[in-house]
Amino acid sequence: MATVLVVEDDEKIGRLLTSSLRANGHTPSWQRTGSGARAAAATTSYDLVLLDLQLPDIDGVDVCRELRQRQPDCVIVMLTARRDEMDVVVGLEAGADDYLFKPFRMTELLARVRAHLRRSPPAAAPAEPVTVGDLTVDTASRRAFVGTRALTLRPKEFDLLARLIAQPGVAISREQLMADVWDEHWFGSTKTLDVHIAALRQRLGQASDSAAAGVPVITTLRRHGYRLDP
Incomplete structure (x- = not known):
């Protein structure tokens, strides 16, 4: 409720x-x-x-x-x-x-x-913390860090980042991301996905500094989806 x-x-x-x-x-x-x-x-x-x-x-x-x-x-x-x-x-x-x-x-x-x-971890999100470069995502505690700096993320931003980091370097389709992070029976446009991706990029960029140069990037794959690249 x-x-x-x-x-x-x-x-x-x-x-x-x-x-x-x-x-x-x-x-x-x-x-x-x-x-x-x-x-x-x-x-x-x-x-x-x-x-x-x-x-x-x-x-x-x-x-x-x-x-x-x-x-x-x-x-x-x-x-x-x-x-x-x-x-x-x-x-x-x-x-x-x-x-x-x-x-x-x-x-x-x-x-x-x-x-x-829905507040449960998205499908394919690992139970243990995952680190790619200077980015660490802990789904159990719902916390993410760039180096030692905590990221402030909205719930769906965290879920989306957790889904991407679960398979670094793997291309994930828009449909799969919407099903795993939002709902398998999602209705309508996926523009909300694009806006969440843009917000994640901005937050990763803001957290990146000389002490955390190894922040992964979210790559857009035209007509397919996205990929988290080291």
């Missing part, structure tokens, strides 16, 4: 989301405005947020950015009627973990919720 914040100004959609989440064992809280979401996040910790980007008072991207800063471990899924790809990318870069276009199927949304709330 998870605590879920629903941020949605549409009465019909808000009621449908809260009733469906409750029927699936979660504890939903519903806010109709960005300011309401801010206030709720200031007093309550949430496992997941369903965030409408078109709110009546504050732009949803700004709300997303603030929620991410306030609750770094919370999963944020954007709900948007904006079909422009750049709007989606901006939202993901603001801290969202995923997105769904309106109108959406409730079965798809619940599948996304289930996938994002």
